[in-house]
Amino acid sequence: MAEKYVAYVGTYTHETSVGIYVYDVNPDTGLLTEQSVAPINNPSDIINSHDNKFLYSIADEGVAAFKILENGDLEKMNQEWVGGMRGCNLCVDSQNRYLFVAGYHDGRVTMMKLNEDGSINGIADGIFHQGIGKSVADRPLYPHCTCVELTPEEKYLCVVENGLHQIKIYEVDYEAGKLHLADIIRCPMGSAPLKMKFSHDGQYAYVITEMSNEILVYDYHIIGDRPDFENIQTVSLLVGVDEEISTGTNIKFGDDDKYLYASVDGLNAVCMYERNVRSGKIEYFSHNFISGDYPKSFAVLPKDKYFVSLNHDTNEIRSFTIDKKTGHSLMQNPPIKIAKPNSIVIVKIK
Template sequence: MGMSKFVAYVGTYTHENSIGIHVYDVDPNTGIFTERGVEPINNASDLDVSRDGKFLYSIEDEGVASFSIDKNGDLKKINQANIGGMRGCCVTCDSKRRYLFVGGFHDGRVTMMKLNEDGSIEGVADGIFHQGVAISSHDRRLDHPKVSSVRLTPDEKFLLAADYGLNQVKVYELDYENGKMRLCDNIHTNLDSCPRAQKFSADGRFLYILGELTNEIEVYAYSLKDGKPDFEQIQAIPSLDNANLSDLSSELVISDDGKYVYVSIDGFHGVSWFARDEKTGLLTHKGQEPTSGYFPKSMAVLPGGKYIVMLNHDSDEMRTFIVDHKTETILMMNFPIKINKPNSIRIVEIP
């Protein structure tokens, strides 16, 4: 990987023994993580790093918090702000650091928060509570709005708020000048899917939505038609062979080269992976393996694509695996990294 330096930020739940966001030096050639410190914060369940790599934003019990990232990759807290609702679940910011977007799992609220030039959070600009109930065949999870992830479209004209409880992804048109969101579309995911995670391909042409309960990846072609977003489902593929209701697909990531998609699966205690056709966006299942731990909530592909790291939430550890796509296998490497209740990871290149 040349002379590049990489740092990983791992958010944890702090109701037991952890105290916040763990900071690691990462060697993508060996998959080795070396801890350098912990930044105190309450229940950093989700993180996002600004596109310029200067700031990190985190969910916390008090709302959201901002941190500066120095030239070595260390964190320093700037401020925190209330989000105007119950505790948040997920967070993302736009590439120009104008606004921070927060999804609330407990109250079904999407919040748009103004950011200042110095990286600090000014406060709430707009907030919308989702309403309604889902059509469900059997499951109690689909009983009231629960925003499980927020994601900007690649052109950043729209915000996608996946609602686990309503079984849909709401699409908001963004007014950056006035700090407003306007509902303009709904993506109705498959019956009882409980959309959990969503990712766009790097070229912006395809959207991948992971259903927790159906254990499916729904693939959508994305385009603009007369300035309006258009999503067409082109595939729905099981995230796991012989899946059942207790498997519960959790996180979806795409490799930097766009050739592979990985899914962490709670109840299976493992990972499943797919080859991705870059022209058509379609997926082909290639393998699945347990990850020697319990309930992997999140994961990441290390730069270069040689390794993946799994956050085994309930067994309080991270584990790295080397990926061999020729033999379609993964092999655990290095010693497990002990960390209490890891839940979110971001790997950043430090110039």
């Protein structure tokens, strides 16, 4: 049986889009073909369960759960309030016990209980961050949670705190459904960390910053039953380019974690970095312009032959080849028109 992949794309629905768009994905051509759409209000971030049976989404009303059907279409199960203002980022543990929500507007991290059937069972725990970050451009920064990411062994939850220039590390009590602060990574003041990803081997963490336009590289271990993050490298997102007004937007791996990818607004490019898998350190490889404005997010398609860019302000998805020899990417296929795309996940359904 041939493998089948689908892409789920979350959008802002205040213009012409209506929810989460489902696309059939051809990883050999980079072509995405619209299959269906699941109506929901402003699904600005989405995440699939590790067994690919369920999809979870931010919504104006809180968070929503969908069942992934055999053909990849979505069937809504339920939705629940998160105990604060609308969230902006999600993650879920591998056993599908809890859904974690980052709240940008109110600086809240929320832990949502999941039922065995994948539906959401309400709030287990929630914590509002407090404090004031360094003023940048005469603008004081208040707590803004922009990313939730479980550590590879899933003992800790990393909450990227964009406003306080920190990453708060919470120990996850799965039995009691509680979060306990275990440590704080203090990023450079004024950096505004935004998103965080771990390498496939789980030994290194990579953080893209919004204001300093950098990738922060951390060595990660558990030492004496405590999380330990050591900053081993800081790399600019703007190597070899003259673009002062830029901001990092997202960071991801493909199947091959010898390369790390980062999207940059202002520069309007997806940058590639070669990665030393032994040391965890990265080196700038290339930047590839996305022929549009504001690459809010992107996805490296299975097999690492193509990436697709969600060009938020020009209302489109564009696909590009990946060239690991020269770094030069070529645009492929006609652009897909879609209003205000925000997030994307690729799911193998068979």
